[in-house]
Amino acid sequence: MLTSQDSVTEQPLEELAGLAETANATVVAGVVQRRDHPDQTTYLGKGKIHELQELVKLHDADMVIFDNDLSPSQTRNLEKALGVKVLDRSELILDIFASNARTYEARLAVELAQLEYSLPRLKRMWTHLSRQTMGVGMRGPGEKQLEVDRRLAEKRIHELKQELQKIERRKEREVASRESMTVSLVGYTNAGKSTLMNALTNAGVEAVDKLFATLDTRTRRWMLPGWGPVLLSDTVGFIRDLPHHLIASFRATLEETRQADLLLHVADASNPAVLDQISSVYKVLRELGIDEKDTLLVLNKIDRPGAKERIELIQARYPNAIPISAQTREGFAAMSMAVSKALTHGFVELEVRLPPADGKTAAWLSSVSEVLSKQYDDDFVFIRCRIRGSHAGRLVALGYDVRVISGRIPRKDLVQSNPSTATFKPALPSADEPLPSAEEQLPAAGVDAATATEDPSTMGDVA
Numbered sequence: 001m002l003t004s005q006d007s008v009t010e011q012p013l014e015e016l017a018g019l020a021e022t023a024n025a026t027v028v029a030g031v032v033q034r035r036d037h038p039d040q041t042t043y044l045g046k047g048k049i050h051e052l053q054e055l056v057k058l059h060d061a062d063m064v065i066f067d068n069d070l071s072p073s074q075t076r077n078l079e080k081a082l083g084v085k086v087l088d089r090s091e092l093i094l095d096i097f098a099s100n101a102r103t104y105e106a107r108l109a110v111e112l113a114q115l116e117y118s119l120p121r122l123k124r125m126w127t128h129l130s131r132q133t134m135g136v137g138m139r140g141p142g143e144k145q146l147e148v149d150r151r152l153a154e155k156r157i158h159e160l161k162q163e164l165q166k167i168e169r170r171k172e173r174e175v176a177s178r179e180s181m182t183v184s185l186v187g188y189t190n191a192g193k194s195t196l197m198n199a200l201t202n203a204g205v206e207a208v209d210k211l212f213a214t215l216d217t218r219t220r221r222w223m224l225p226g227w228g229p230v231l232l233s234d235t236v237g238f239i240r241d242l243p244h245h246l247i248a249s250f251r252a253t254l255e256e257t258r259q260a261d262l263l264l265h266v267a268d269a270s271n272p273a274v275l276d277q278i279s280s281v282y283k284v285l286r287e288l289g290i291d292e293k294d295t296l297l298v299l300n301k302i303d304r305p306g307a308k309e310r311i312e313l314i315q316a317r318y319p320n321a322i323p324i325s326a327q328t329r330e331g332f333a334a335m336s337m338a339v340s341k342a343l344t345h346g347f348v349e350l351e352v353r354l355p356p357a358d359g360k361t362a363a364w365l366s367s368v369s370e371v372l373s374k375q376y377d378d379d380f381v382f383i384r385c386r387i388r389g390s391h392a393g394r395l396v397a398l399g400y401d402v403r404v405i406s407g408r409i410p411r412k413d414l415v416q417s418n419p420s421t422a423t424f425k426p427a428l429p430s431a432d433e434p435l436p437s438a439e440e441q442l443p444a445a446g447v448d449a450a451t452a453t454e455d456p457s458t459m460g461d462v463a
Helices: 015-021 046-059 072-082 089-100 104-121 146-178 193-201 245-247 256-258 274-288 307-317 332-344 359-368 389-397 411-414 438-444
Strands: 064-065 085-087 182-187 218-224 228-234 262-268 295-300 347-354 370-376 381-388 401-406
Touching: 015 064, 015 089, 046 072, 072 085, 072 104, 085 089, 089 104, 089 438, 104 146, 104 245, 104 347, 146 256, 182 193, 182 256, 182 274, 193 218, 193 295, 218 332, 245 274, 262 274, 274 307, 295 332, 295 347, 295 401, 347 359, 347 389, 359 381, 381 389, 389 401
Parallel strands: 064 085, 182 228, 182 262, 262 295
Antiparallel strands: 218 228, 347 381, 347 401, 370 381
């Protein structure tokens, strides 16, 4: 059903049909109703309910799928009226995710999302369980089976959340400890992210023309022309009205995206609804709290019919969008140049003062930065280097004597710098000349501690 707030495309049920086919369902008919507000009882009006009843009988259908989210009571009333199983959009997407989940982490995330969705819709999910017996601290035999089911579901939800939190913390440590620059592919499902990753890295990941083919994050090394090696990650695709339970459950899977230095937003330029898809992706990024990251919009599949005609329309709204084809590699040079330029904005030039005996930190600087010069005096060695903002923030947070020559250390890197993730230890200051704290260093480094913020420059198009 379409309301007055919904954007209308030429084929409003095309995406739902694609989801149904991905779930191995055969689509036999479709019905669209336009009204200002859904019916509180059956979502659709009485006339459309009668039309659906006739279609179900005509095609001998065993299921009706709605491109909307239904309340538990609406689902029950519709199933009673139609005499067949009724699924809403969220339940269909959850079923697809469950079918495609391959890793332990993905299966946990899908199970959690399914349980949270099903909790208010319980219909004796575990009817084989007997009622509890009398006992100290236990309910008596009068407890209803539904109450037992609900408590079992809540207990399992708690267990799954704890396990996923452990995975998320471990992934956060793993990703934060990486020294290479990271680029994460994001975008609408079936926009060609996996195909692009294969073209850039020879990763050999599955790239098929279906929705949600990729649920797990894959990271490969990309030799970026004019830059060097960076880490490129491909993760789960987004979709319009993605269930919020699913977004929350996949936070651990999306850790690569949250920690990335740059997002490469891949959009399908051949899709008539591409502008709506781009907006949907930015909406999900906002829900994840990562919409302020530097983002490059890449318009993929320009080799497909109808794509080139839409590029001008898209670029009118997103002027920095880069047209490419992951199949023919057209536009790769312009994309690589834009990525290199975007990553450069994450670097600062520093002068770090170290005691001569602190060879460990000097070696670490040599491994993660471009050392521009070294100067020595009787008491200290001064290393001038070009380094990532996150590494510079770590140095400041650990109490090193740092002077910013050019660029800016983003506030987020100062906040996220965690001594537990550092691969080196700060040199101990001498008793007569303690090293300044992080807050004391900011004004001396040419950054106003009261006003320092994340670099406001935006590479590409950020929602």
